[in-house]
Amino acid sequence: MAERSWSLGGALRGLFTTPVVDDEMWDDLEAALIGADFGPDLTDEILDHLRSEVDRLRITDPADVKRLLRETIEERLAAHDPTLRLSERPAVVLVVGVNGVGKTTTIGKFAKFLTGYQRSVVVGAADTFRAAAVDQLATWAERAGAGVVRPQQQGQDPASVAYQTVERAIADGTDIAIIDTAGRLQTKAGLMDELAKVRRVVEKLAPIAEVLLVLDGTTGQNGVAQAQAFIEHAGVTGLVITKLDGSAKGGFVLRVQQQTGIPIKLIGQGEGIGDLTGFTPHVFAQSLVP
Numbered sequence: 001m002a003e004r005s006w007s008l009g010g011a012l013r014g015l016f017t018t019p020v021v022d023d024e025m026w027d028d029l030e031a032a033l034i035g036a037d038f039g040p041d042l043t044d045e046i047l048d049h050l051r052s053e054v055d056r057l058r059i060t061d062p063a064d065v066k067r068l069l070r071e072t073i074e075e076r077l078a079a080h081d082p083t084l085r086l087s088e089r090p091a092v093v094l095v096v097g098v099n100g101v102g103k104t105t106t107i108g109k110f111a112k113f114l115t116g117y118q119r120s121v122v123v124g125a126a127d128t129f130r131a132a133a134v135d136q137l138a139t140w141a142e143r144a145g146a147g148v149v150r151p152q153q154q155g156q157d158p159a160s161v162a163y164q165t166v167e168r169a170i171a172d173g174t175d176i177a178i179i180d181t182a183g184r185l186q187t188k189a190g191l192m193d194e195l196a197k198v199r200r201v202v203e204k205l206a207p208i209a210e211v212l213l214v215l216d217g218t219t220g221q222n223g224v225a226q227a228q229a230f231i232e233h234a235g236v237t238g239l240v241i242t243k244l245d246g247s248a249k250g251g252f253v254l255r256v257q258q259q260t261g262i263p264i265k266l267i268g269q270g271e272g273i274g275d276l277t278g279f280t281p282h283v284f285a286q287s288l289v290p
């Protein structure tokens with residue numbers, strides 16, 4: 001696998017190469033974890049755990065510490081279930097997040113991901129403010145082989161577009177309805193009210209299967225702060241971390257999951273329609289600590 005910039009691999013180069021477990025190794029490891037955006041608390045937790053395991057198991061070879069690090073990261077990543085719940089028919093998925101994080105692109109990629117598994121998909125453009133955004137979403141949906149429900153006029157009530165999307169999914173026997181929602185509004189309260197209305201209206205027709213919050217992996221803690229209102233009020237059931245091919249730091253992935261208690265369900269690693277995958281703790285830990 002090509003080495004990505006978020007790979008801890010770079011940061012770990014030169015680490016674990018000394019013949020013994022010594023203070024220098026621990027100091028370097030701490031610096032590497034902080035540098036990879038695990039954050040101070042998680043870094044301390046991981047180091048404490050590793051130190052006690054090293055004592056308990058009488059480990060003397062740094063290569064074994066590296067293996068332990070990978071296992072520790074994997075265990076923590078696996079503490080939350082990454083499985084998407086899409087068994088209802090239709091399964092309604094709301095996609096939320098602030099503008100610019102890659103929401104539109106993610107919906108396109110997600111639709112493609114699902115049609116690739118022979119699931120039929122309809123996408124609802126319930127972020128009705130910008131006509132250009134609706135067109136962009138429709139283009140992605142078409143490329144993914146998904147249907148699309150557009151607002152009849154600019155600024156149409158987002159809840160009514162969401163309703164029509166689910167209505168159409170039911171009428172056509174479509175497996176999955178993905179609904180794009182607004183990321184920017186005058187006030188946070190206004191945005192949350194709008195989302196609540198979308199939920200209420202949709203739930204008259206079908207239960208909501210997933211609420212996916214899209215976060216830009218390159219923005220780290222700032223991005224989490226910006227998305228706080230969604231985390232607190234939108235009933236988020238899963239996170240999608242985008243731009244993990246860019247300058248994102250891999251430690252953020254574990255940090256955000258642990259901090260929010262919300263499982264990561266999908267990761268975006270590029271701008272192409274095929275660049276979205278499910279989240280597999282084992283694979284991710286392996287690429288963080290190769």
Ligand SMILES: Nc1nc2c(ncn2[C@@H]2O[C@H](COP(=O)(O)OP(=O)(O)OP(=O)(O)O)[C@@H](O)[C@H]2O)c(=O)[nH]1
Nearest residue numbers: 099100101102103104105242243244268269270271
């Ligand atoms: N490298 C990379 N770029 C991505 C990824 N996902 C999205 N992008 C890019 O991020 C930019 C923003 O993506 P959009 O999908 O337009 O973001 P949005 O959140 O819908 O933003 P608005 O349309 O402004 O609401 C675009 O240039 C995308 O190509 C990813 O996983 N990797």
